[in-house]
Amino acid sequence: MDSKKVCPKCSFKKVYEVRRSKCRCANCKYEWTPDRLPLYLSKKEWVKILRWFLHGLSVQVISYETGIHRQRILRALNVVRRAMSKDIPDVFSGTIEVDETYIGGQWKNKRKKYKKIKAKRGRGTLKTPVFGILCRGGKVWAQVVLDVEARTLMPLIDKRVKLGSVICSDTWKSYTGIAARGYVHRLVDHGKGEYTDKQGNHINGLEGFWGYLKRKLASKGGIRKERLPLYLTEYVWRYNHRKLTIKQQTDKLLCLLVKS
Numbered sequence: 001m002d003s004k005k006v007c008p009k010c011s012f013k014k015v016y017e018v019r020r021s022k023c024r025c026a027n028c029k030y031e032w033t034p035d036r037l038p039l040y041l042s043k044k045e046w047v048k049i050l051r052w053f054l055h056g057l058s059v060q061v062i063s064y065e066t067g068i069h070r071q072r073i074l075r076a077l078n079v080v081r082r083a084m085s086k087d088i089p090d091v092f093s094g095t096i097e098v099d100e101t102y103i104g105g106q107w108k109n110k111r112k113k114y115k116k117i118k119a120k121r122g123r124g125t126l127k128t129p130v131f132g133i134l135c136r137g138g139k140v141w142a143q144v145v146l147d148v149e150a151r152t153l154m155p156l157i158d159k160r161v162k163l164g165s166v167i168c169s170d171t172w173k174s175y176t177g178i179a180a181r182g183y184v185h186r187l188v189d190h191g192k193g194e195y196t197d198k199q200g201n202h203i204n205g206l207e208g209f210w211g212y213l214k215r216k217l218a219s220k221g222g223i224r225k226e227r228l229p230l231y232l233t234e235y236v237w238r239y240n241h242r243k244l245t246i247k248q249q250t251d252k253l254l255c256l257l258v259k260s
Helices: 043-054 059-066 070-084 112-116 150-160 204-219 225-240 246-259
Strands: 015-017 023-025 095-103 128-135 140-144 166-169 184-187
Touching (some): 043 059, 043 070, 070 225, 070 246, 128 204
Antiparallel strands (some): 095 128
16 A cells, blocks of 8 residues: 555545556545656655666666656656756857767667668668757757758758858768858768868767767667657757766756746
8 A cells, every 4th residue: 555645536545556557546446557647746856866867777776766656757757858858059159060860779679571671771771860960069969850851951950050150061962052051061071981081070079979879778778769859858968968967967957847
């Protein structure tokens, strides 16, 4: 019996945990999943959840450490990730790197139906495309996109990058025309094995972020495709604030939660 739970139907306080993490009211026998209950969390509970979350622990371990139901923690972390999305710079300026990547697991773990049709790797793959912008020496921004064509990427660059900035990219055709839009465009030809030119232009910072992102996602053991934007937001925020201590990150997230 859990005395902290209350029946959402009759408000009776005597509640039992039954099969499949469901709860049953001792009075009206109503059964429900705690996931449907509101997030009645105190500031102390939020601090505990955020502290363990920022240390990279799983939901199951956080539930064990805090004594809060797993489903409530899952919902709380989704609220946190949505709040993180509001803590990203609107416009980047200076020296900027732009690039795209694809998220969707390793080839050896793909289902047989994808291997039979010989799905491509890289551009043209069945994986989910993600576009990113990084300010040299600053922060990063990334977003799931429908495709990596110019009609999709150019409006994002116009919106996120200040005119007159230096933009470094590879030779993908979608980046053709950046200079005509009021930017200084620098190219790095990966096809020729070039990763830094003589003037020091490169997109190695963004490539480093893609590696960080994929390692973090791989440690999750796989996530649903529709949840990728939320996890992408989380790791963008973590990367942008990686130099802060856990306490500083916790305080910053608490302020974001209050504002949102």
